[in-house]
Amino acid sequence: MYTLSENCPRREICAFNGKGTVQIKDLTDKEGLYNHGRMFAHVTIQPGCSIGYHDHNHETEFYYILKGEAVFNDNGKEVIFRAGDIGATGYGQGHGIENRSDEPVEMIALIVSEA
Amino acid sequence: MYTLSENCPRREICAFNGKGTVQIKDLTDKEGLYNHGRMFAHVTIQPGCSIGYHDHNHETEFYYILKGEAVFNDNGKEVIFRAGDIGATGYGQGHGIENRSDEPVEMIALIVSEA
Numbered sequence: 001m002y003t004l005s006e007n008c009p010r011r012e013i014c015a016f017n018g019k020g021t022v023q024i025k026d027l028t029d030k031e032g033l034y035n036h037g038r039m040f041a042h043v044t045i046q047p048g049c050s051i052g053y054h055d056h057n058h059e060t061e062f063y064y065i066l067k068g069e070a071v072f073n074d075n076g077k078e079v080i081f082r083a084g085d086i087g088a089t090g091y092g093q094g095h096g097i098e099n100r101s102d103e104p105v106e107m108i109a110l111i112v113s114e115a
Numbered sequence: 116m117y118t119l120s121e122n123c124p125r126r127e128i129c130a131f132n133g134k135g136t137v138q139i140k141d142l143t144d145k146e147g148l149y150n151h152g153r154m155f156a157h158v159t160i161q162p163g164c165s166i167g168y169h170d171h172n173h174e175t176e177f178y179y180i181l182k183g184e185a186v187f188n189d190n191g192k193e194v195i196f197r198a199g200d201i202g203a204t205g206y207g208q209g210h211g212i213e214n215r216s217d218e219p220v221e222m223i224a225l226i227v228s229e230a
Contacts, residue, residue: 001189001190001202001203001204002187002189002194002196002200002201002203003200003201003202004199004200005197005198005199006199008199008201027179028177028201028203032203032227033175033227034151034175034228034229036149036151036152036227036228037227040177042179042199060147060148060149062143062155064142064157064223074116074117075116079117083120084119084120084121084123084140085117085118085119085120086118086120086123086142087116087117087118088116088118088143088147093116108179108223110155110225112148112151112152112227113149
């Protein structure tokens with residue numbers, strides 16, 4: 001089964017009290033992940049925008065950077081993330097990500113559940 | 116926890132009797148997916164190379180195209196895939212993907228298990 005890009009569902013949210021909004025293109029749903037996860041998406045963070053800091057318990061969220069440069073908050077420590085870098089946040093740790101650059105940041109976000 | 120791109124493990128394989136080889140950059144391992152999956156990777160298919168046709172039972176594999184143009188075999192039907200298109204193959208169905216273009220194809224491959 002395939003879905004062409006233009007037919008993927010899109011949404012725009014303010015994420016965890018982050019700055020501005022982020023654009024989310026969902027690549028599947030919970031059922032598509034056999035309920036072992038709750039997100040597999042292509043996320044775009046425009047300049048000046050962010051996903052606010054939040055924790056993950058009993059699940060892990062991966063941020064895999066596709067384009068741009070972002071400031072990744074890895075459980076309290078800021079790291080510069082560029083295309084190809086990946087962050088894995090679970091086991092009660094927290095993360096956030098902010099675009100302080102002049103170009104959009106694009107990434108894959110994947111949430112996998114422990115149960 | 117984060118991993119910079121240059122530190123991600125890389126491997127190169129001939130996949131399911133495909134043409135040539137494909138380059139795989141693993142973004143996590145089975146444990147990172149709580150054993151609910153067995154692959155989350157950035158895959159590069161060079162011109163003239165392919166991943167041969169194969170089935171997925173009790174698991175689903177997603178191919179999400181990041182760059183280039185590929186011929187996706189969706190359970191026997193060929194479809195042109197470009198950046199942003201996604202294929203989901205599970206429930207006993209099969210897939211393969213071939214790069215018949217002059218530029219590399221890059222994609223995210225994710226395998227999630229039913230159990």
